[in-house]
Amino acid sequence: MKRIALDMDEVLADVYAKLLIYFERDLGWQPKWEDYAGKKLYQLEGAQHLRKYLHARGFFGDLKVMANSQMVVQELQAHYEVFIVTAAQEFPNSLIDKYEWLEVHFPFIHWRNFVMCGDKSIIQADYMIDDHVRNLRNFQGTCLLYTASHNIHNTDFIRVNDWLEVRRFFQQELAKEGKTL
Amino acid sequence: MKRIALDMDEVLADVYAKLLIYFERDLGWQPKWEDYAGKKLYQLEGAQHLRKYLHARGFFGDLKVMANSQMVVQELQAHYEVFIVTAAQEFPNSLIDKYEWLEVHFPFIHWRNFVMCGDKSIIQADYMIDDHVRNLRNFQGTCLLYTASHNIHNTDFIRVNDWLEVRRFFQQELAKEGKTL
Structure with missing residues (x-):
């Protein structure tokens, strides 16, 4: 997978x-x-x-969940291993907040798939979805730039503006293999 | 590096x-x-x-530091990027304990190089030093099995019994490139 x-x-x-x-x-x-x-x-x-x-x-600990993210992540799990990779280390207090937030809002992702790191260049995966250009630059797989105010001028990566666009991207990826999301 | x-x-x-x-x-x-x-x-x-x-x-938060580990890690940093990769997620309370422990005992390692994860197969690096065979099995680089009671019968990996043996291993690695630790 x-x-x-x-x-x-x-x-x-x-x-x-x-x-x-x-x-x-x-x-x-x-x-x-x-x-x-x-x-x-x-x-x-x-x-x-x-x-x-x-x-x-x-x-x-009490941030709002991005629209449609729960639904699409759960759909993706039928075809992909989803890992949460968050650069939490700059804010040590965020470690437990983020862990608990994930348990509440994404209970279908196992804690084995939570990664709290500083420098994401240590991550090995097939796709990375991130709003920070610096994280995507060092990634060897396929990069999806999730739109945020600070990255709107970047044109180096495939851009996704919301979770329905993420879903569409993976629908197309799966279609290449004759699968549906 | x-x-x-x-x-x-x-x-x-x-x-x-x-x-x-x-x-x-x-x-x-x-x-x-x-x-x-x-x-x-x-x-x-x-x-x-x-x-x-x-x-x-x-x-x-108050575990003892393994003998010679601080000295050898600091020496290694002259030639390698050292990342701490710890499977902390099974014990969410350990996240902040481990972070603080590293800041106290390994202040020469930047927080950018701390990784708290569950499944280490997401890690991309050249060497992994670990006492768990399951972590080394999924690693694509060079594996060093650090001796612990539970792994003494394993013969699949290069074994290091203490930090002086870790140092010796990397002295040999560096010698191949004409470098000294």
Whole structure:
């Protein structure tokens, strides 16, 4: 069975939805997508401190699930080994938050398939779905760039804008082998 | 630079030294190496419950460091990228314990090189040092089996009995390229 290495933040878990709440609370206005298109939210003026919230215990524990991700991941498991590969090490408090979040929202993925790492170049799989260009650059398999504000100008990878596009991509992959998702 | 994937438990961190203390406390006698040679300590009669202690927060936080491991790992870093690859996911409480333990005892290894996983077959590196045959079986690079009671009968891999033997192995590897450790 081929393997898919699946990122968490901004791919399965909606970090920005939560950061936008903190942004509005702290800065008094709610930025629109156009305001941070092409960059990270905390690169906006006065928002640099937002990144500190990522270090707090609990931050990653109650993030919203990206639309349709649960359904599509479960479908993919019929044909692929799905591994969660998350760069959690910069935020040690996120380790247990992320583990528990996965158990709640993706109970059909076994803990054996959870990987918390720092540098994803150590990962060996057939597909990687990630919003960070730096992770995909060092990957030897097929790369899918999951759209996030900071990567919209990149044209080096196959782009997926949402989970229905992820599903469509793998439907096409499976169709080459005469299979259906 | 070639990469070494380095296991923690029973390779860098002495789990058995701590389990033996619990064993004696709970069962009233201290087993010798011969008593559990060829198996795991908690496979001894009446000791099955010891495995439960591994789930407790803190268990992995104060383990002793294996003799000479710090010195040799630091030497290896001059020639190799050293990644810590630990199967922590069975014990979610161990995630933060292991992270903190590494920061205390191996501060010269960057957190980017910490990998907490379940199934090590996702790891891509040139060398793997591990005490579990199942981890080495799925590895495509060069395998070093670090001696532990449960693996003494295995003859499928290059065996290292301690960190001075690990050093000797890499001295020989480097000598092939005209380098010294």
